[in-house]
Amino acid sequence: MADDKLLKIEKIQKGTVIDHIPVGRALKVLKILNIDDDIGLTVSIAMHVKSKKLGLKDVIKIEERILDSSELNKIALVAEGATISIVEDYNVIKKFSVKTPDIITGILKCSNPKCITNSGEHVKSSFLLVSKEPLVLKCHYCEREMETEDIIENIQ
Amino acid sequence: MWLNRDIVSIGDLNKEEILQVIEKANSFIPYAKTGHPDSPLKGKIVATLFYEPSTRTRLSFEAAAKRMGAEVLGFGSIESTSVVKGETLMDTIRIIDGYSDAIVIRHPSEGAARLASEYSEVPIINAGDGAGQHPTQTLLDIFTIWKELGKVDDITIGFVGDLKYGRTVHSLSKALSHFNVNLHFISPETLKIPKHIRKEIEKKVPVREHLDLEEVIEKLDVLYVTRIQKERFPDPEEYKKVAGTYILKPSTVARGKKSMIIMHPLPRVDEIPVEIDNLPQAKYFKQASYGVPVRMALLDLILRGE
Numbered sequence: 001m002a003d004d005k006l007l008k009i010e011k012i013q014k015g016t017v018i019d020h021i022p023v024g025r026a027l028k029v030l031k032i033l034n035i036d037d038d039i040g041l042t043v044s045i046a047m048h049v050k051s052k053k054l055g056l057k058d059v060i061k062i063e064e065r066i067l068d069s070s071e072l073n074k075i076a077l078v079a080e081g082a083t084i085s086i087v088e089d090y091n092v093i094k095k096f097s098v099k100t101p102d103i104i105t106g107i108l109k110c111s112n113p114k115c116i117t118n119s120g121e122h123v124k125s126s127f128l129l130v131s132k133e134p135l136v137l138k139c140h141y142c143e144r145e146m147e148t149e150d151i152i153e154n155i156q
Numbered sequence: 157m158w159l160n161r162d163i164v165s166i167g168d169l170n171k172e173e174i175l176q177v178i179e180k181a182n183s184f185i186p187y188a189k190t191g192h193p194d195s196p197l198k199g200k201i202v203a204t205l206f207y208e209p210s211t212r213t214r215l216s217f218e219a220a221a222k223r224m225g226a227e228v229l230g231f232g233s234i235e236s237t238s239v240v241k242g243e244t245l246m247d248t249i250r251i252i253d254g255y256s257d258a259i260v261i262r263h264p265s266e267g268a269a270r271l272a273s274e275y276s277e278v279p280i281i282n283a284g285d286g287a288g289q290h291p292t293q294t295l296l297d298i299f300t301i302w303k304e305l306g307k308v309d310d311i312t313i314g315f316v317g318d319l320k321y322g323r324t325v326h327s328l329s330k331a332l333s334h335f336n337v338n339l340h341f342i343s344p345e346t347l348k349i350p351k352h353i354r355k356e357i358e359k360k361v362p363v364r365e366h367l368d369l370e371e372v373i374e375k376l377d378v379l380y381v382t383r384i385q386k387e388r389f390p391d392p393e394e395y396k397k398v399a400g401t402y403i404l405k406p407s408t409v410a411r412g413k414k415s416m417i418i419m420h421p422l423p424r425v426d427e428i429p430v431e432i433d434n435l436p437q438a439k440y441f442k443q444a445s446y447g448v449p450v451r452m453a454l455l456d457l458i459l460r461g462e
């Protein structure tokens with residue numbers, strides 16, 4: 001029943017639906033996707049939605065914009081397992097779960113203040129996936145490891 | 157496999173490669189003081205870029221290069237050169253790359269050598285990047301163990317002192333985990349080995365932690381001592397108390413094996429009192445002197461590929 005009700009508020013003509021976001025992480029997801037006030041698109045956010053699978057979850061709908069899968073995989077950093085539905089003409093044409101990529105480039109700042117990537121060099125940060133559960137990333141440059149809380153705090 | 161290879165982190169080398177460096181270094185010991193008679197690196201230029209001063213490391217690299225017949229250029233501190241002031245590291249590297257055959261770099265930022273290696277055609281050797289990696293220190297530490305004990309496998313090593321911030325301990329214990337060793341970490345509660353490093357090491361070798369060196373001294377083949385730095389303690393009284401209990405006593409050494417060796421990355425303060433220097437177990441000055449043959453070996457490997 002809960003899911004049916006959700007579907008009603010969720011129906012969009014064209015765009016991307018991100019479902020099963022761990023509760024409280026919706027704003028982080030928007031941050032990762034660089035979605036801010038002047039995006040010019042209709043974005044709906046539902047937080048603390050009842051879910052059979054997760055108990056509580058967050059949901060985001062982005063109208064008009066079809067996000068590509070590499071872009072979406074970045075959100076696995078804060079919402080591993082979230083479900084993506086690509087909608088066209090009110091139909092879901094593609095549905096998949098996000099997966100943390102093995103190399104994460106440019107979307108995170110290294111938490112080590114002494115890292116060369118934080119020293120004014122024109123270099124993109126780069127991290128290697130060390131472990132998924134719990135999430136551990138290792139800076140390609142300073143080799144410092146970051147865990148979930150650190151990662152969320154340092155998303156650019 | 158070795159030709160033009162970057163040596164940024166000790167993790168870049170496997171066990172077999174570490175042993176190759178050791179064997180070559182051993183063969184160079186006779187030449188570390190007199191120079192290699194064939195000058196195998198004649199005509200090569202080694203650049204030493206020291207963005208923070210470390211005279212001991214720089215001289216050791218320069219001596220190694222010259223003993224192999226190579227020329228040396230570079231700078232010993234950022235203040236001493238106007239060329240690189242205000243210039244990004246990558247720009248400097250791209251320029252030096254054009255007139256050297258290998259670049260030795262020391263830099264205060266962690267990861268600087270990795271970045272340099274991405275902008276350089278010639279091989280980069282990391283001579284220390286802040287609190288990060290210092291692979292030639294680790295290689296000379298392993299060489300010292302191998303040379304003084306005749307093996308690296310089947311031994312028990314105790315690290316004592318600041319195990320939280322001491323990068324030499326982190327790199328060396330990771331590298332030693334390739335071998336068949338037992339590791340003991342002895343430190344005050346506040347300076348314990350970081351959990352993530354312990355986790356990584358204990359996947360491969362047995363690890364124990366202690367507060368008191370007396371508990372394990374009898375088992376050790378190697379006692380690796382590090383400095384406890386004042387800056388780590390907000391309360392100077394606390395520092396005095398802690399540092400005091402981690403000063404190595406001759407009576408403790410006497411309880412250990414006769415064949416045990418005592419190592420220290422130097423410089424020391426007072427964690428090893430001078431009366432220990434004359435004991436046969438004291439190997440830290442020898443350890444420092446092994447820096448030259450080890451660096452000769454590494455330069456030869458990456459510049460000639462054999």
Ligand SMILES: [Zn+2]
Binds near residue numbers: 111115117142143
């Ligand atoms: Zn870093």
